[in-house]
Amino acid sequence: MKITINGQPKDFPANFEAPLNLYDLLAQEEVIGMMIAVAHNGNVIPKGNYAQIFLKDGDAIEIVAPMQGG
Amino acid sequence: MKITINGQPKDFPANFEAPLNLYDLLAQEEVIGMMIAVAHNGNVIPKGNYAQIFLKDGDAIEIVAPMQGG
Amino acid sequence: MKITINGQPKDFPANFEAPLNLYDLLAQEEVIGMMIAVAHNGNVIPKGNYAQIFLKDGDAIEIVAPMQGG
């Protein structure tokens, strides 16, 4: 299935026994443990809830971190 | 019947053969011929149409004229 | 003899054996030991030299002290 991460579409094998959850995706993206916030299809997902969000084809994920600002 | 003219309520004999029209009222008010504009219940009435507007109890008439302005 | 002190004329007995010197006058004025500067007929007299200045009739003495200033 296709999931767009920060604007880049990416392919993931669909696995119907163990559907991909957001936590696993972030783990694959190697951003777990970072100071980040994540939006799933435009909804902000609290840190604790990543594992409860199951992803499906066409989902869009945004991962953001702090940046300098004025 | 009661008609409010520039905020002042005024009594007029109701005459069912010849109902009062706006022109006659303005005539009674002695403002015909003046540089004025008239609103009937908040609607601006073109100069030419005064006679076509028949008044009923509770109507509100505003008569305005030019004034100094900045 | 007349000596003017800060604009006020003052009379002093002339004593020809022991003519009045500036130090004695300042002592009589009770300003010795104060933080002051003294002018004798418009000339500034160094602290140490008061006793060497002998006064004569008509002399003018100015005694000044610090004052607030901007």
Place this chain on the structure above:
Amino acid sequence: MKITINGQPKDFPANFEAPLNLYDLLAQEEVIGMMIAVAHNGNVIPKGNYAQIFLKDGDAIEIVAPMQGG
């Protein structure tokens, strides 16, 4: 004899019967009739007096005219 005109030294034949006067010099310089003022050794010479000023070796003549100014 040498006469300096507006800073430029110039030679004139000395003629002892008819010594050179300022008017003749200005005439030779072709400025007569112009809107000018003339200084002879730093002294301003009124228009009317040019012929009365006799020149001698080493004299300095300044001839000025109007110019744009602010």
Place this chain on the structure above:
Amino acid sequence: MSLSINTTILQSRLFLGTAGYPSPDTLAQAISAAKPGLVTVSLRRENKAGKGQDFWNIIKGFNIPILPNTAGCHSINEAITTAEMAREIFETDLIKLEIIGDDYTLQPDPFKLVEAAEILNAKGFTVLPYMTDDLVLAEKLVDAGCDILMPWGAPIGSGRGLNNPYALKLLRDRFPDKILVVDAGLGAPSHASAVMEMGFDAVLLNTAVAKAGDPPIMAGAFAKVVEAGRAAYLAGLIAPQETASASTPLIDKPIWHQKL
């Protein structure tokens, strides 16, 4: 070149208010002296006493295009009804849209201004909004159909001049094709000249003339500077320099100048 609104050519880039003059005569003399491009007027209730008629008799004689205002309006509806009554009475599409947003500064309400402007433009008015100097507001008013904008110089009647020349310059730069008029707050001819030197199309004022020691003379003075300020803008002003540069050339100086 004269300024035109719609197809009407205006005889001057000074627009003059008619309020607050010591007497009707003084008002008349001030108008005569100013020969304004527009005169602003307002509306009042009328009765047989005909108070408003005397005023109108003064104004109409001048044959100058009328700019009715919506002064004193706090709501969009007030402003619209006033505008419609004004159009009916003065037979003009021009309306100076004024919606008070604050009673102490009499500053325009940017929010109601945009809504009212949209409605009035839709009703076929030529809207001259009295506005703040806010660029985004200006863009919204243009989007709402306004071809003329009237930012303030300072609060009405304050005579302070230009509180924010930077903002006004910016409006001129960003709306080269709109008619820009500085309305309100000017106190002295030098203020009006500065506005015109920036390239504004016109100036609207009232108090600076009406409350002057001698209104007619002041009116004439403003008329002159508005014209002169416009001419200066078109002629091209010199740019200010940090340092001096001699005007009188230093050539062919006589000898005594070398004696230094």
Place this chain on the structure above:
Amino acid sequence: MSLSINTTILQSRLFLGTAGYPSPDTLAQAISAAKPGLVTVSLRRENKAGKGQDFWNIIKGFNIPILPNTAGCHSINEAITTAEMAREIFETDLIKLEIIGDDYTLQPDPFKLVEAAEILNAKGFTVLPYMTDDLVLAEKLVDAGCDILMPWGAPIGSGRGLNNPYALKLLRDRFPDKILVVDAGLGAPSHASAVMEMGFDAVLLNTAVAKAGDPPIMAGAFAKVVEAGRAAYLAGLIAPQETASASTPLIDKPIWHQKL
């Protein structure tokens, strides 16, 4: 009322410099447009080529009183000799006394100015000193016999306007009976108007016109604002307020105004 110097009535309160114009024609057109009260001129060396004559032929035709200057002088003697040559050639007692105290700002030298003014006044000149805005200097020049003072607005040719309005206002207050002229530094008509609004008697400028995009039009613009600024001063300007005050009265407002 016109300004007079000695017994000469001046046709304008704008005095115009003749230097730095793109061409003699432009200069002539600028003078025609400005109709100045005085035109300033300077002196150069002359020879049979007659360079100075062509310039003079332009100026003399206008029949405007001439104000010769001592531009470029650094010493008292230079200034005095220049003044005497100027009096001889132009047959006028008027002299704009200019003694440079600094070559970068071309600012007047207050010290030499006073000495030179004393000497020239004693020689019967009518001295118009180009000065800074220093009050004590002004008093000394008046003591030296000057009835006319010409403080700067800003350095010559800078076009900056008024660097120190406070000092200029003070001069006006303290010398109500002297002729005060702001000379140099002005760049825009609004600057000239501001000067006249303060009650100054006249304005002298050159670069703001000569270096404008279109000098004749700019000359006309300055002439207008100087007149208007003077009129405004006499008419009485309104005083600036911190707060607003409605121009349009809020009486007899129609009903929709009560719908708040």
Place this chain on the structure above:
Amino acid sequence: MSLSINTTILQSRLFLGTAGYPSPDTLAQAISAAKPGLVTVSLRRENKAGKGQDFWNIIKGFNIPILPNTAGCHSINEAITTAEMAREIFETDLIKLEIIGDDYTLQPDPFKLVEAAEILNAKGFTVLPYMTDDLVLAEKLVDAGCDILMPWGAPIGSGRGLNNPYALKLLRDRFPDKILVVDAGLGAPSHASAVMEMGFDAVLLNTAVAKAGDPPIMAGAFAKVVEAGRAAYLAGLIAPQETASASTPLIDKPIWHQKL
């Protein structure tokens, strides 16, 4: 007395931006020198490279309350989503609401600002709107639930100081009980001091420090003047006078003073 937002006591009335420093070290030194009451930060996309983490490691060490901004947002939705992401990541309700209304001046959009502020206040944010100096806008933002207002001094990064001190004074007078912060446009410590002398509660700046020749020293300088300007406001400034008044008294002067 220190400034508090909600229940947090701020260690300074200077709020400092973290953008545009020559290096991370300089940023860290500037924060150390300024000891700001708040530091502003923004959001970027993150990936395994962890670019954002390095920046965060600098900031978090200082233990200073974070003020996330919505810089770069043009729409209400962008601003809201950004605010929610910021709240999630920084665990703070504070949000500097910034909605660009014009790409050249980066000026805030007054219209979107009000709508967005309403929504964010409803969602429990403490909204610090970056706004123009418009009084009516201020009233609407207060009505929308804002207890803190951040009017600009001048366009972001311009370093111009205060384009319209009159409007800022007015905001202070009209909102005595709100927290007012001047945000953007300041270039020099004297600007910041002037803001505090007017009675503003704090100053937010970034470019004036980040782009200074020596950012840490400049940061310290701004911190000092903000404190001093506040103290001066509380101590009570003297009122400017038109005329002079001697500081040194003229009593008991020695005789040579009478020799006049």
Place this chain on the structure above:
Amino acid sequence: MSLSINTTILQSRLFLGTAGYPSPDTLAQAISAAKPGLVTVSLRRENKAGKGQDFWNIIKGFNIPILPNTAGCHSINEAITTAEMAREIFETDLIKLEIIGDDYTLQPDPFKLVEAAEILNAKGFTVLPYMTDDLVLAEKLVDAGCDILMPWGAPIGSGRGLNNPYALKLLRDRFPDKILVVDAGLGAPSHASAVMEMGFDAVLLNTAVAKAGDPPIMAGAFAKVVEAGRAAYLAGLIAPQETASASTPLIDKPIWHQKL
């Protein structure tokens, strides 16, 4: 780096006057708070009542270098005698040379100033002339042997700030190696900061502190801004821009920013 005069290192670039405080205690607290580099004092007639002694007992305890002034002097002789008395009493060569040229503005007399400075320098004084902002005057005072110049910001006690920043900037540019101090006319810390940001070496004030609501707090505030303004000057201020430039970078913005 600290400022030194002759070989004395001053602890601050703020010089403080001692006149016009509500009470001797307040004066003492103000000095404690300001820790000024110099304190200015004057002279009065003394008698056995010892009025001057009490004042002196307050001052001497602080061990701060004394700057005696010649306040109230109208003539060169007065100034010289006062200076000599001051040197005798305070055992310092420093003298603030003040010769009044006008009783209303208390402005310095440029002419007497130069003469008196020459004489006092010849007598071995270190002369700190209180002067106008005139460049030519400054050159003459330097020629007269002054290494320190103290131009005014505005008339004494007026609290107006800087009447002519252009002239002050020019003095700084033209005398990079002299000690330049702005003396008189400052009213607010922002004024003092602006002076220091221009690169002046120090600030002298009195009324702005003495007549403040709370003089000691105001004294501390001025001390801080003078330090900060100096630091900012050395750190290098950003240059003001006409337009805006984003502080927050617009890179890697999340998707909702593309939803435009």
